[in-house]
Amino acid sequence: MTLIDDLASGLPVGAVKVDRVDTMLYAHDASDFVGRTGAVCFPETTEQVRHVVRTCARHGVPFVARGSGTGLAGGATPLDGAVVIVLTRMNKILEVDPVNRLAWVEPGVLNLDVSRRVEKTDNLFGLHFAPDPSSQQSCTIGGNVANNSGGPHCLADGVTSAHVLACEVVLSDGSIVQLGSEGSEDDGLDLRGAFVGSEGMFGIATKVCIRLTQNPPNVRTMLLDFDSVRAGADTVGAIIAAGIVPAALEMMDKLCLQAVEAYIHAGLPTDAAAALLVEVTGLPHQVEAEAATIVRIGREHGARQVRVAQDEAERALLWKGRKTAFGAIARIKPNYYLHDTVVPRRALPDVLDRVYEIAHRHELLVLNVFHAGDGNLHPLLVFDRREPGVLERVHAAGEEIVRVSVEAGGVLSGEHGIGLEKRDFMPLLFDDHDLAAQVAVRRSFDPLGLANPTKVLPSPASCGDVQHVPDGAWI
Amino acid sequence: MDMSSVESIVEAVRSGTSVGIRGHGSRDIPSSDTRPEAWVEAPSGVVDFQPDEMIVRVRAGTTIAELDSALAIDGQFVHGADSGRGTIGGALACGRSGLHRLGRGSIRDVVLEVRFIDHQGKLVKAGGPTVKNVSGFDLGRLFVGSFGVLGFAYEFVLRTRPRPPAERWHVAQVSDAHEVAEIQRSFYRPSSILWDGRQLHLCLTGHPADIEEQIARSRFGWESVDPPVLPEGWRQSTIAPSAIASFITSEPGRAIAQMGTGTIHHPGPSAARSGGPERRGIVTRLLTEFNPRGLLNPHIDTDAL
Numbered sequence: 001m002t003l004i005d006d007l008a009s010g011l012p013v014g015a016v017k018v019d020r021v022d023t024m025l026y027a028h029d030a031s032d033f034v035g036r037t038g039a040v041c042f043p044e045t046t047e048q049v050r051h052v053v054r055t056c057a058r059h060g061v062p063f064v065a066r067g068s069g070t071g072l073a074g075g076a077t078p079l080d081g082a083v084v085i086v087l088t089r090m091n092k093i094l095e096v097d098p099v100n101r102l103a104w105v106e107p108g109v110l111n112l113d114v115s116r117r118v119e120k121t122d123n124l125f126g127l128h129f130a131p132d133p134s135s136q137q138s139c140t141i142g143g144n145v146a147n148n149s150g151g152p153h154c155l156a157d158g159v160t161s162a163h164v165l166a167c168e169v170v171l172s173d174g175s176i177v178q179l180g181s182e183g184s185e186d187d188g189l190d191l192r193g194a195f196v197g198s199e200g201m202f203g204i205a206t207k208v209c210i211r212l213t214q215n216p217p218n219v220r221t222m223l224l225d226f227d228s229v230r231a232g233a234d235t236v237g238a239i240i241a242a243g244i245v246p247a248a249l250e251m252m253d254k255l256c257l258q259a260v261e262a263y264i265h266a267g268l269p270t271d272a273a274a275a276l277l278v279e280v281t282g283l284p285h286q287v288e289a290e291a292a293t294i295v296r297i298g299r300e301h302g303a304r305q306v307r308v309a310q311d312e313a314e315r316a317l318l319w320k321g322r323k324t325a326f327g328a329i330a331r332i333k334p335n336y337y338l339h340d341t342v343v344p345r346r347a348l349p350d351v352l353d354r355v356y357e358i359a360h361r362h363e364l365l366v367l368n369v370f371h372a373g374d375g376n377l378h379p380l381l382v383f384d385r386r387e388p389g390v391l392e393r394v395h396a397a398g399e400e401i402v403r404v405s406v407e408a409g410g411v412l413s414g415e416h417g418i419g420l421e422k423r424d425f426m427p428l429l430f431d432d433h434d435l436a437a438q439v440a441v442r443r444s445f446d447p448l449g450l451a452n453p454t455k456v457l458p459s460p461a462s463c464g465d466v467q468h469v470p471d472g473a474w475i
Numbered sequence: 476m477d478m479s480s481v482e483s484i485v486e487a488v489r490s491g492t493s494v495g496i497r498g499h500g501s502r503d504i505p506s507s508d509t510r511p512e513a514w515v516e517a518p519s520g521v522v523d524f525q526p527d528e529m530i531v532r533v534r535a536g537t538t539i540a541e542l543d544s545a546l547a548i549d550g551q552f553v554h555g556a557d558s559g560r561g562t563i564g565g566a567l568a569c570g571r572s573g574l575h576r577l578g579r580g581s582i583r584d585v586v587l588e589v590r591f592i593d594h595q596g597k598l599v600k601a602g603g604p605t606v607k608n609v610s611g612f613d614l615g616r617l618f619v620g621s622f623g624v625l626g627f628a629y630e631f632v633l634r635t636r637p638r639p640p641a642e643r644w645h646v647a648q649v650s651d652a653h654e655v656a657e658i659q660r661s662f663y664r665p666s667s668i669l670w671d672g673r674q675l676h677l678c679l680t681g682h683p684a685d686i687e688e689q690i691a692r693s694r695f696g697w698e699s700v701d702p703p704v705l706p707e708g709w710r711q712s713t714i715a716p717s718a719i720a721s722f723i724t725s726e727p728g729r730a731i732a733q734m735g736t737g738t739i740h741h742p743g744p745s746a747a748r749s750g751g752p753e754r755r756g757i758v759t760r761l762l763t764e765f766n767p768r769g770l771l772n773p774h775i776d777t778d779a780l
Binding site for chain 1: 505525526527528529549550551570571572576580581583584593597598599600601603604605606607608609610611612613614616617619620621625636637638640656659660661663664681682683684685688689713714715716717734735736737738745750751753754756757758760761763764765779780
């Protein structure tokens, strides 16, 4: 039997697609990396996922699991005809326990749908799922698990791994295993912890037990603006050093403020060099005390204005400014490339200076809007793809930004993952022994090497030799 | 960094004999019948503490007391390693989060970078020194609770946290599981809820006035108390959080449960580890990759992993 017939034999009618439109549609995620898929499958149950995986194993064909495809690092781009397993039809919230604050969900459930569903549950404060990537309206829980996703509110509450108690996983040989448990602190190796963030290379999560977090009863959102990026960055360090971990601590630079203001008219300070969006949450006295301290620290560091949101509408407007940056830049140029590196907070001003210099040298516009609290930079290179030679400049600038971040004591990625995009940068951070250990963990989960191969781990031939487009992909 | 101690571990591992690594021996470990031919100890010392980055680089053999007092100067702490005996390496190797897991999360979430000596005596690093990082697979979490069988961790970068302005324990007489559920639902992010079927200990952290208001609003007749201490020699097991109420009420006083987490403390032996042959397959392959001849920490019963 051919691979396609074999796949179809265990799936609902129409759940295997091989036509040109579908194979093109699922040949990439939200990155620029485009690969090639031989077939796209839409399983609806764990048993059907197992069937697809077993079929792939029998035919020796690799598979790539994906949710909504919002990833920015090419992690869900299939190479060389891999079978794409789309999990968006597995989208049920199976169980919610408001007392113990946990839920079992299928991997295709959208991130924000979980929070909406548990918002008014039987808990005095209401509940939510803490990780809130900016794609939360469209990204799936399965994708969050694969990428160990973050978001602005992960500063205080932690990234996805801190909110996943257990996963039911289909391994590449078709066996089904539960990693972790509702109690989540069993004796023995934390296989759940290793699985989260494995970018689809250890197996496919078909059920996820997530931790739910109580909604804060009080929220104070503030916008502080500064004459220099350095003053803003120093304020960030001083807030943390004062013993406050705000729920969110975001920074926008001048170009970003101007672009966003032109787009949403929120009264943002367009003449400032940088603005900090700070949010403190919790019980009333703590929120009051922390907000007062933050205002004082801001003023000590030269904040020109401190705007405190007076009501929920104003709070929503300030956040809209942060969250619509990507829409706003479309008014400047039609295309952008979003980077994601992390540097120590104290290195932020110097690294930002370098980012501006790199962009200027490559004749590109750069906007910065990022998670300043955890040093997670997101330089947005803005360009027009139709301009001859511009993509080469965008990629050259991107590579320099990654190198500068690592040289400053930082890391390759804070939340987008390695995927294809940064696979060949891994040797900047890890030597051969370090990478061999990563390979060994991967082999332990997937001895067949069929689960999303060729991602994250540089192939021996390309170690240290940075190349932008892996074999089998095009941009 | 003084590498002498790391070098001596490397030398011991390369000699081809079985080697055990030990801290203070203050924790309960799953023991096998085998004893290592040689013992080593991890290097100690706080290498670099950056309060404004909320990170600390610390060697595995550092005592928790020393780490805690270094961080306390700036009002910070490492969750899961802020009190008690032993070394930070031991605390991470055993992977117990302590009584505050409900509010502070798991001890495995504090590891940002791990450096270890592998079975060939090579130095290996995973993770990195930033508070957020998805560069590569999460070996740090795999090392927490691994009892040193995947390699000998000698240095960590850990996430620190500011100490809350206040931390208060209260106790009330509560024997009805529905009332316990009411407490779980009605307090805001409590740090700990301990229940033995008769008494319930509640720990709240944050601004003192918020704590007082929450207690005053609650109908349970709370009394302020010192932090509770678990009975000497009790063991820890994990069950489903939803199964705890019936477990506790079936014989009040036989165990203390950390409500909302699934952790129970009891005098009997630890519950057998759950998970079928598929999970075992992954563990066996990890051991084959990272400890192929079983020479690292042979005194640990790997069947318990």
